[in-house]
Amino acid sequence: MAGGSAAYTGVDFYDMDSLLSEEERAVRDTVRSWVDDHLMPVIGDCYIEGRFPKELIPGMAELGLFGANLPEEYGCAGLNNVAYGLIMQELERGDSGIRSFASVQGALVMYPVYAFGSEEQKKYWLPKMAAGEEIGCFGLTEPDFGSNPGGLITTARETADGWVLNGTKMWITNGSQATVSIIWAKTGDIDDAKSIRGFIVPTNLPGFTAKDQKGKLSLRASDTSELHLQDVHVPKDAILPLSGGLKSPLMCLTQARYGIAWGGVGAAMACFDEARSYAANRIMFDKPIAATQIQQERLAEMLTEITKGQLLVLQLGRLKDKGTMTPSQVSLAKRNNINMACECAREARRLLGGNGILIEYHSMRHMANLESVYTYEGTHDMHSLILGQEITGIAAY
Amino acid sequence: MTYFRKRIDMKIAICLRRVPDTTAKIVIGPSGVAIDEAGVKFVPNPYDEYALEAGLALVGAAGAGETVVVGFAGDSVQETLRTALAMGVDRAVHLQGTPTADGLANARVLADHLRDGGYDLILFGKLAVDDYGQQTGVMVAELLGLPCATAISSLSVDGGVATVTREVEGGVENATCALPAVLTCDKGLNTPRLPSLKGIMAAKKKPLDIVPVTVGESRVTVVSLAMPPERAAGRMLGEGAAAVPALITALTTEAKVL
Amino acid sequence: MANILCVLEQRGGTLRKGSAELLTAARQLADQGGGTVDALVCAAGDVAGLDTLGAAGADRVLTATHAGFAHYAPEGIVATVHSIAAGYGAVLVSATATGKDLAPRLAAALGAPCGMDVTAVSASGDAIRVVRPVYAGKAIQTLDLSGVAVVAVRPSAYTAVAAGKAGAMEAVTVPAFTQRLNVSGISTPEKATLDVAEARVVVAGGRGLGDPQHFGLLEELAAAFGGEAAVGASRAVVDAGWIEHGAQVGQTGKTVAPDLYFAIGVSGAIQHLAGMRTARTIVAINRDKDAPIFKVADFGIVGDLFEVVPALTAAVKAAKGQ
Incomplete structure (x- = not known):
């Protein structure tokens, strides 16, 4: 479509393929085909309409995209973390909003059930979530507590037969269409971050309301909502028994950020691919604009940064598979790769000239999306401070 | 589903080729008789995917049976065979050898292997998008003395009979044949499934048997492989409907096609 | 080699478009070695236009008449060709949907190499040389087929040239054959549309x-x-x-x-x-x-x-x- 570019074949300047196993490549190629066949034809319209393409959920579930790195015994694909990362890369090649959907379902909803849930909770929820029968959202951020989630003021008070939850959550991806939420609330004193616990809260309970946040100029093909919990009663077994303290939701965020670091590479690859193709075909002053030094410099810079980002997440994935990955390593990758993707998208959009502002081309959509990705899951600045603390031992936030 | 279909234990072989991705740029290799494979992405032959889907769907509908994917090629075809396993095929056979340019010699290798397999159906793509040979499947059928319908765009199997349609110039040919039979599959027959991620993991545990084979004498020699002649640069006649008269003139007096 | 057999296609007693072009290809090939061109037409009854085939390049027109040829019956055509194949250096068919189905069957029956969808056919020493697009036209392959060859020629590749000879008519016997593929007919779409592959x-x-x-x-x-x-x-x-x-x-x-x-x-x-x-x-x-x-x-x-x-x-x- 866009300028008659040929089919997307990815960007692989350093023969990254040779560092992937056959299964990892097969996973990547499968998701890439799915994105080509199902997401690319509709994403432009969805973005303009401000609509999440929920009709794609059953197909995503059938492929096994949700919680794909969780074990097969819970209905998941049991992939390693590199293959999981490649899924995120390919989804975000399509759109950050779709990748966000999968990240939330897998890393922020299924992962906490898997990591902090009882065996009964895992057996009940995970297969339904993998099958897309239950769609989840992750309620941590609040109107006044974004980068500082430890200050959250949502409460869970124990009653004779369960818990009563009260509070407001904001910037909740999937919020308005979720059938179930993971709500993080304080069970003790409001200043006691150690009392933070996770709860599995179906969204159809009395007192639970979700409303879409309107007027977004980014992630338009994704639902972002505000959740209100007013005296929401849940049974005793709604609590995630192994959750405890701020560390628990942060562990979830580490999972999600890991996928986001891969996703940024995918968005950047999409922009580079579009820019390269456009530069070769766009004739100006009787020659392709690819023949101009300024565009070649743009493309060279993009390819360099993408290649670095690819090698970064691949090694991060290998560390995660070995079990030695640290949260600050994830911070470095998320910080670098999303910033890199933002730059690539902006440069690609500029290379595309006037055409670059049209939805028919992808770079500006990625550019706008990535501003959200830059900001969520730990802003770029927060990750700088996390790394600063890692380096110096001094917290500067 | 009828009682009949549930009872049938279908055994289906699908013969698979590995070809350059249809979007790949073709560069002639230094031999001058083959392409340069460097940097070319290889995929399962698109028409073979219709055969795979047909086989999987038939066994799925029958409720019992086995699908076997067979590839006669060098070792690289194993990746393609595993893709088929990931899509749901039960097992794979790699006929390890080097096919020739002679379709009949290659068909003999496949026929020798398939002859005693007890297959109800042997499925092929209608052609492979590399050499466009369009002959192996039919030749296998002839060598095995089996009925064959080529380039089918619809298929139903009931009571041991395959009913097919195939596109011919100006219409659709309707035909039937008794099983066992060989069918070659065209676009339009179905929509091939993608391998699921669970399927990709499961594929590693499915059997892939390697059977070394020798191919007989080839009576076909590739003399050369060359790029097609470039078209001369065209001419822009202008913008919008105002350019239509110039086009009519060009088509009438210059190209003489009107 | 030199002598060429063209298996022409008919539908409902009418020769298919491209028959004259195929005979032109055969004529040019035969003339390279001073051979003859025979045209075989398998049909259930009379076929119109057989008298034009001589002018199109056929030295002899062989008619094989059998009730089984009311619809495409590949096994019958293969049996007929097999029974008369001795003495031919090449068998040519049009690379239509039917021709592409038939050619490999003939090749398997004759133990011959098969050149599909060729745009040019010529003699090269003892071999038949064919030129054909591969990789969907992204490259052009030239093949030498040794021994008797079966060649499916693209209908659009040759322009019919009148040879000016008159072809002799001769009936050939259709041997007994077992029909394995049962073609019941061709459904034409309600809106009669031309096939893109055939349209001018x-x-x-x-x-x-x-x-x-x-x-x-x-x-x-x-x-x-x-x-x-x-x-x-x-x-x-x-x-x-x-x-x-x-x-x-x-x-x-x-x-x-x-x-x-x-x-x-x-x-x-x-x-x-x-x-x-x-x-x-x-x-x-x-x-x-x-x-x-x-x-x-x-x-x-x-x-x-x-x-x-x-x-x-x-x-x-x-x-x-x-």
């Missing part, structure tokens, strides 16, 4: 049409050519379900070589170009002046197809005196 003019549409209902514009342009044009499509719109797959031109669709090809709102993806680049004249109409299709087009118009195509339809009608 192809009007192809792509994603630039914006909506499936806009194919109506292309149908009107095709209709202006008075029954010699067919509507084609790019893969993108076929995959989107805008038009049936039979219309698809390109690597996973049909390869066409019409006299005139209109690419309308077709960007010109490499797979599409592979299927139509051998068209004699290509006209591209696209609103994007940088669309790759313009690189292969002989004539291009940049503009809104909703404005250009109706104007073109009117102009073609006027030029054709409608």
Whole structure:
């Protein structure tokens, strides 16, 4: 479509393929085909309409995209973390909003059930979530507590037969269409971050309301909502028994950020691919604009940064598979790769000239999306401070 | 589903080729008789995917049976065979050898292997998008003395009979044949499934048997492989409907096609 | 070798288009070695136009009549050819849907190599040399087939040349054969449309049409050519379900070589170009002046197809005196 570019074949300047196993490549190629066949034809319209393409959920579930790195015994694909990362890369090649959907379902909803849930909770929820029968959202951020989630003021008070939850959550991806939420609330004193616990809260309970946040100029093909919990009663077994303290939701965020670091590479690859193709075909002053030094410099810079980002997440994935990955390593990758993707998208959009502002081309959509990705899951600045603390031992936030 | 279909234990072989991705740029290799494979992405032959889907769907509908994917090629075809396993095929056979340019010699290798397999159906793509040979499947059928319908765009199997349609110039040919039979599959027959991620993991545990084979004498020699002649640069006649008269003139007096 | 057998195709007592072109190819091949050309026609009854085959290049016209030939019966044709095959150096068929089904069957029965979809056939020493597009026209392969060869020749590759001879008619016996494929007939679509692979003019549409209902514009342009044009499509719109797959031109669709090809709102993806680049004249109409299709087009118009195509339809009608 866009300028008659040929089919997307990815960007692989350093023969990254040779560092992937056959299964990892097969996973990547499968998701890439799915994105080509199902997401690319509709994403432009969805973005303009401000609509999440929920009709794609059953197909995503059938492929096994949700919680794909969780074990097969819970209905998941049991992939390693590199293959999981490649899924995120390919989804975000399509759109950050779709990748966000999968990240939330897998890393922020299924992962906490898997990591902090009882065996009964895992057996009940995970297969339904993998099958897309239950769609989840992750309620941590609040109107006044974004980068500082430890200050959250949502409460869970124990009653004779369960818990009563009260509070407001904001910037909740999937919020308005979720059938179930993971709500993080304080069970003790409001200043006691150690009392933070996770709860599995179906969204159809009395007192639970979700409303879409309107007027977004980014992630338009994704639902972002505000959740209100007013005296929401849940049974005793709604609590995630192994959750405890701020560390628990942060562990979830580490999972999600890991996928986001891969996703940024995918968005950047999409922009580079579009820019390269456009530069070769766009004739100006009787020659392709690819023949101009300024565009070649743009493309060279993009390819360099993408290649670095690819090698970064691949090694991060290998560390995660070995079990030695640290949260600050994830911070470095998320910080670098999303910033890199933002730059690539902006440069690609500029290379595309006037055409670059049209939805028919992808770079500006990625550019706008990535501003959200830059900001969520730990802003770029927060990750700088996390790394600063890692380096110096001094917290500067 | 009828009682009949549930009872049938279908055994289906699908013969698979590995070809350059249809979007790949073709560069002639230094031999001058083959392409340069460097940097070319290889995929399962698109028409073979219709055969795979047909086989999987038939066994799925029958409720019992086995699908076997067979590839006669060098070792690289194993990746393609595993893709088929990931899509749901039960097992794979790699006929390890080097096919020739002679379709009949290659068909003999496949026929020798398939002859005693007890297959109800042997499925092929209608052609492979590399050499466009369009002959192996039919030749296998002839060598095995089996009925064959080529380039089918619809298929139903009931009571041991395959009913097919195939596109011919100006219409659709309707035909039937008794099983066992060989069918070659065209676009339009179905929509091939993608391998699921669970399927990709499961594929590693499915059997892939390697059977070394020798191919007989080839009576076909590739003399050369060359790029097609470039078209001369065209001419822009202008913008919008105002350019239509110039086009009519060009088509009438210059190209003489009107 | 030298002597050539052409297996001609008939449907309902009428020879298929391309029969004369096939005989021309055979004639040129036979003349290289001073051989003869025989035309075999398998039919259930009388076939019209057999008396023209001599002029088209056949030295003898062999008629094989059998009730089983009311519809395509490959086993019967194969048995007939097999029974008379001695003395022929090559068997030629047209590379139609039927010919492409038949050629490999003949090759297997004769133990012969098979050259499919060839655009040129000639003698090369003791071998038959064929030239054929591969990789959907992205490359051209030349093959030498040794011994007796079966060759399916693209109908559009040769232009019929009258040889001026009269062909002798001769009946041949159809040996007993077992019919394994039972063809019950050919259903023609209600709206009689020409196949893109057969049409002299192809009007192809792509994603630039914006909506499936806009194919109506292309149908009107095709209709202006008075029954010699067919509507084609790019893969993108076929995959989107805008038009049936039979219309698809390109690597996973049909390869066409019409006299005139209109690419309308077709960007010109490499797979599409592979299927139509051998068209004699290509006209591209696209609103994007940088669309790759313009690189292969002989004539291009940049503009809104909703404005250009109706104007073109009117102009073609006027030029054709409608």
